[in-house]
Amino acid sequence: MPLPRDQNHQPDSVDHGTHTVIAPVRDLAERAITGGSAKDVDAMLAKAEQNLASLKKDFPEWMATEFAGLEAAWDNYKGKAPGSKALMFRKVHDMRGQAATLGYPLAGRAADGLCKLMDTLAVVPDSVVEAHIQTIRVIIRENVNVEDHPVGVMMIKALDKLSYDLIQQALKARG
Amino acid sequence: MRVDFAKLRFLIVDDSQFMRKVLKALLHGFGAREVLEAEDGATGLETFMTHGPDIIILDWEMPILDGLEVTRMIRQPTTSVNPFAPIIMITGHSEKRRVTMAREAGVTEFLVKPISSKGLYDRILTVVAFPRPFIRTKNFFGPDRRRGSVNNYAGPERRKGGEAEVIKMRPLLEKTRKT
Numbered sequence: 001m002p003l004p005r006d007q008n009h010q011p012d013s014v015d016h017g018t019h020t021v022i023a024p025v026r027d028l029a030e031r032a033i034t035g036g037s038a039k040d041v042d043a044m045l046a047k048a049e050q051n052l053a054s055l056k057k058d059f060p061e062w063m064a065t066e067f068a069g070l071e072a073a074w075d076n077y078k079g080k081a082p083g084s085k086a087l088m089f090r091k092v093h094d095m096r097g098q099a100a101t102l103g104y105p106l107a108g109r110a111a112d113g114l115c116k117l118m119d120t121l122a123v124v125p126d127s128v129v130e131a132h133i134q135t136i137r138v139i140i141r142e143n144v145n146v147e148d149h150p151v152g153v154m155m156i157k158a159l160d161k162l163s164y165d166l167i168q169q170a171l172k173a174r175g
Numbered sequence: 176m177r178v179d180f181a182k183l184r185f186l187i188v189d190d191s192q193f194m195r196k197v198l199k200a201l202l203h204g205f206g207a208r209e210v211l212e213a214e215d216g217a218t219g220l221e222t223f224m225t226h227g228p229d230i231i232i233l234d235w236e237m238p239i240l241d242g243l244e245v246t247r248m249i250r251q252p253t254t255s256v257n258p259f260a261p262i263i264m265i266t267g268h269s270e271k272r273r274v275t276m277a278r279e280a281g282v283t284e285f286l287v288k289p290i291s292s293k294g295l296y297d298r299i300l301t302v303v304a305f306p307r308p309f310i311r312t313k314n315f316f317g318p319d320r321r322r323g324s325v326n327n328y329a330g331p332e333r334r335k336g337g338e339a340e341v342i343k344m345r346p347l348l349e350k351t352r353k354t
Contacts, residue, residue, distance in 0.1 A: 011259070011309075021319075024306035025259045028183065028229055033304050036177035041296070044177070048204025048292040055200055062193040093236045094191055097267025100289035101197060108267075108289070115267070 059102040063140050066102075070095055074133055078126060089118050095136065106152040107139040113156075113163050121170055128162060135159055178296075178303050180206035186228035187212050188219030188245065189265070190237045194290075198232060198265070201292050205299075216240025220248055227256050230302060235266035235277070242266070243280045250281035250317050258316065259309060261302035265290060281317030283307070 012023040073091040076084040096115045099108030114132040117124045135155045138144075144152045185207055187198050195212050202210050211226055213219035217239040223231060231249065235242040242264055252258045261283040266273070269287045277285055284298040307318040 013311075018312065020311040022309035022311065024308050026306060028261070028303045029306065032179045032182040032229075033176060034179045041177050044180075044205050045292050045296060047206075048201045048296070051200035051204040052197065052292065055196060066191070066193065090190075090236045090238070093267050097234075097265075097288035098191060098194055102193065105289075112267070116270075119270075 056103065059104075060140075060143065063099070063102050063104055063107070066095060066098060067136060067140050070136070071133065074129065077129075089115070092118065099136075103145045104139060105147045106144055106149060106156055107136045109156050110135045110139070110159055113159050117163055117166065120167060125166075128166060131162060132159060176304065178205070178300055180299075181208050183207065183229045183303070184209040184226070185211065185230050185232060186219065186222055186226070187232045188214075188216065188222075188237070188242070189232075189234040190214055191234070194234065194265075197290060198295070201290070201295055204292070205296060216242065216245045220245050223249060223260070224256050229260070230299065231260055231262045233262055233264050233282075235264060235268055235273075242282075243276065246277070246280040246282055252311070252316050261306070263295075263298050263302065265295075278317075278320045279315070281315075283318045 011025050014021050070091040073084065073088045077088040092111050092115050095111035096108055099105065099111060110132050114124075114129065117128065138155070139152055146152075180202065185202055187195050187202075187210060189195050189198070192214070195214070199210050199212070209228075211222055211228055213222045216237045219231075219233070219237075220240060222228075223245075233242045233245060237245075240248075246262055246264070249255050249260060249262065250258050262281065263284045263286060264277050264282045265286045265288060266277075267288045268274075274285055283302050286294055286298050309317065310319050
C-alpha cells in the first residue's frame with residue numbers, strides 16, 4: 001500500500017534571483033528503490049511481456065474498433081461537422097500511436113504520414129486523406145502484422161510519395 | 176537496484192481504453208497494485224487531485240483537457256496537491272517541436288509509442304531513482320529542462336523569463352588555446 005505523501009514537507013531551494021532551483025524530491029526513491037540484480041529486473045520485464053502477450057488475442061478486435069472510430073470521424077470531417085477536424089486529428093493520432101503497439105506497424109506508418117500532413121498543411125485534400133484511410137483499412141482487413149510485408153510496404157511508399165509531392169507543392173505556392 | 180512497484184500508486188490518463196489496458200497489464204506485470212485510470216484529461220485531473228498518485232502516465236491528444244493542459248494544471252505550485260509529481264507523457268508525437276512543447280509544459284519524461292515494457296520500465300526507474308531538480312521562474316514551474324551543463328552555451332537564457340538575454344561564452348576551442 002503506497003504511503004501518503006507528506007504534504008507539509010517542503011524541499012530545499014536556492015533562490016538565484018531570476019530563478020529558484022528546488023532540490024529533487026526524493027520521497028519516491030526512498031520509498032520504492034530497493035536492492036535487486038539485473039536478473040530481478042529481467043523477471044519483472046518478462047512478467048510484463050507475458051501479461052501483454054495474454055492480451056494479444058484481442059488486438060485484431062481492438063484495431064477494428066479503433067478503425068471504426070477513425071472512419072466515423074472521417075465521415076464527420078468530410079461532412080464538415082463542427083469540431084470534426086480536431087476529432088479527426090485525434091483519431092488519426094490515436095491510430096498512429098496504437099497501431100504498432102497492437103501489432104499493425106504499417107497501419108501506424110500510414111497514420112503517421114496523415115498526422116504529419118494534417119499538422120503541416122492548412123487543408124489536406126479529401127482524396128489524400130481517403131488514400132491513407134484506405135491503406136489502413138486494407139492493412140487491418142488483411143491482418144498485415146509485419147513491417148516488411150511487400151504489398152504493405154509498397155502502399156506506404158506510394159503514400160509517402162503522395163505526401164512529399166503535396167508538401168513540395170505547398171512550399172512552392174508559399175514562395 | 177530496482178523499483179518496488181507495489182509501493183507506488185499510478186494514474187493512467189488516456190482516452191483509449193485499449194492503451195489503458197496495455198499500460199495496466201505492463202504495470203501489473205512489474206508488480207504494481209494500485210493503478211488508477213481516467214479516460215479524459217478532466218477526469219484525470221480530478222483523480223489526481225483526489226487520490227494523489229505518485230506517478231502519472233499521460234496521453235497527449237485527449238478530449239476536454241489534453242495532456243499539456245493537464246500537465247500545466249498539475250504544475251501549479253499554489254493549487255496542485257503535488258506539483259512535483261512525475262509525469263510520463265506517452266504519445267505518438269515524436270517531432271522535436273512536440274517534445275519541446277511537452278518539456279515547456281512541465282512533463283518529466285517522454286515515451287514515444289509503440290510502447291515496450293523496457294521503455295516504460297526505464298522511464299519509471301528514471302523518475303523514481305533520479306529525480307531532477309525543479310526550476311521556478313516568472314513563467315515556468317517544472318522539472319529542470321537541462322539534462323546536463325554545457326560550458327560553452329551561447330543561446331538565450333530562458334530561466335530569466337521575459338526578454339531573452341544572450342550570454343556570450345568563449346568557444347571551447349578558444350578556451351583550450353594557450354595564451
